[in-house]
Amino acid sequence: MLLLPITIEALIKIGLLIACLMGGTSYLVLVERWIAAWIQDRRGPCRAGIPLTKIRLWGLGQPIADGVKFIFKEEFTPAHVDKFLYFLAPVIILTAALSVFAVIPFGSVLPFDFAGVYDAVAQWAGAEPLPEYAPQPTRLVAAPGLDVGMIYVFAVGSIAVYGAILGGWSSNNKYSFFGGLRSSAQLISYELPLGLGILGVVLLSGSLRLDVIIGQQAGSGVWNVLLQPLGFLVFFVAAFAESGRLPFDLVEAEQELVAGYHTEYSGMKLMMYLVAEFLHMIAAAFLMVILFFGGWHLWGLTGSGEEVTWLEAILRIVVLLGKIMGVILFFMIARWSWPRFRFDQLMSLAWKVMLPLGLVNVVAVAAWVEYGDRLAGWVGVPETAAMAVCGWILLIACWLVVTVSIPSTYDNRPLRVPATRGGQREGAPTP
C-alpha cells in the first residue's frame, strides 16, 4: 500500500545515517587524538587545515587527509593468506557494525508525516494521490516498527565476532591468530552480562523496541540508571568490553600481539576494521544512553509525549546527541587513564563477577515487578522511590560482597603439565 513512500523515507534516513556515522567516526578519531594529546601534555594534530592554503583550522583537515591517505595506501595481500576469508572478514565486520544502527533511534519524532510530503510531490508531478491513511509523525529510526529491536541489535552485534575470528584465522599469522582467539573469547564472554543487563530494562519497560524504552523512561520521568544501578553497572562494563576499548583491549594489546587480528591488513581493509571498532563504541554509547539514561529525555526541556513542536523535536535530537557525546568522551578519557587487564583477570571478571551480578539484577528486578507494588504499599512510599532505594541498596550490597570475596592477588602461574617421556618434547619452544 504505502510501500513506495516507506522505501523512499527509509532510503533518505539510511543515507543520512551512514553519511553521519562515517563522517562522525572520522571526526571522533580526531577528537580522540586531541584528548590523547591533552592527557599526555603534547600538541596533538593541529596542522592539517584547508588544503593548498596555509590556513590550519586547529587540525580540522586531518580526517580528510587520513581518508585520502587510506585510499592511496598500498593494499597488500600477503602470500600465505586464505584469500576468500581474508577479503570477506573486513566486509563482515563493517557490515555488522553499521547494520546495528538500523533500529537505533537517533532522535524522537519529527512533527510531519513523510507520506504526506511524498503525496504532495507525487501529485505535483502528476501521479495519482495515495489512498486514505492516518497521518503519523516521522520517526527518526531507519527501520521503525520492528518489534524485536533489541534482539536484532544482539544478533547483528554478535556477527562482529566472525569478522574478528575469520580475519585472525585467514591471515595465517601467529599474532593475528592469537588476537582472533582472544577477541572471540572476550566478545562471547561479555555478551552474557550484556544480555543480562538489558533483560532488567526489558522487564521494566515491557518492550524490545528502543523507542518504546525511551518513551517509557520519558513518560515516568525516571531514568533506568536511577532504578537499577546494578544492571547499569553490569551493562556498562560489558559494553566497554564488547567495544574493545582500552581497559579491555586484550584483542590488540600492542606489546603482546602487535595489532591483534588485523596485523596482516593494510590500506582500505585496515580502515574498515578501525572504523568498525569505532562504530562499536558509538553503538555502545547509543545503547547506554537509550537504555539507561532516558534517550532524548531531559527534565523540563524536551517534554515526553508523541506530539511535538519543531523546537521540541530538534531539542530532543540535541539532547540525545549531547548525552552520547558525553558517554563517548568518557570512553576516550578512560582509554588514556587505565592500564590494561591481564587475560585471566578479564575472563574472571566476566564469568565470576559480572555474570553472577547480572543474574542477581535480573532476579531482583523480576521480583520487584512481581511483588514491588505490594511492598511499596505496605511500607507506604511511592513505588518508584522505593524501587530506586532498593536498587541502590542492592548495588552497594553487591559491591561489598564482591570486594570482600575477591582475593587481592591471583595465582596465574601456569599449571604444571606432566612431562612427556624423555622430558622436553621435541621441537617445543623453551619457555
Next chain:
Amino acid sequence: MQSTVLAILAPILLFVACVVGLAVVLLVMGNCFSPGRKTRVKRMPYESGMDPIHDTRRQFDVRFHLMAIAFLVFDVELLFLYPWAVTAQAAKLAASQPAASAVATSSVATAAESADSTASTNRAMDATVAALRGTELVENRDLVFPGVMVFIALLTLGFIYDWRKGIFRWR
C-alpha cells in the same frame, strides 16, 4: 498483512544492502587506487622481523573451546528469558484489571494493528495488556514467576558446576 510485514522489513533489508554495498565499494576502491609492489620478503607473514617459524594452524588452548561451549549454553538459556521479560509487566496489568469479555483472538489482532501503526508508548503497552487479557499467561500467572525462578536456579546450578570444574580458571 503481508504488505505490513514487508513495510517493517523493507527498511532493514535496504539498510543491510546499502551497508554491504558500501563495504564492497570500499574494498574495490582500495584495490583500484593502491600501488602494488610485491617483494618476496614483504609477502612473508609478519613476525616482528624474524623469519616465520612453522605454520600458524597448530594446536591451541582447549579453554577457548570450553568457553565457547559454556557461552552457547548460557546464551541460549538467556534468550529463553526474553519472551517472559517482555510480557511480565503487561501480564500483571492485565491480571489486575477485570477480565474483559472481549474475545482474546480479536484483541490480539487489534493489538498487533495498533502496535505497528501508532507505536506510542502507552498505546503499545495498552495493546499488549489488551492482547494478554484472558489468555493462559494471565490465568496461570501465579505459576510463571516461580517457574522462571526455577529456570534461573537451574542455570545457576550449571554455572556453579562449571565454576567448580575450573572452566573459568585461566592459568
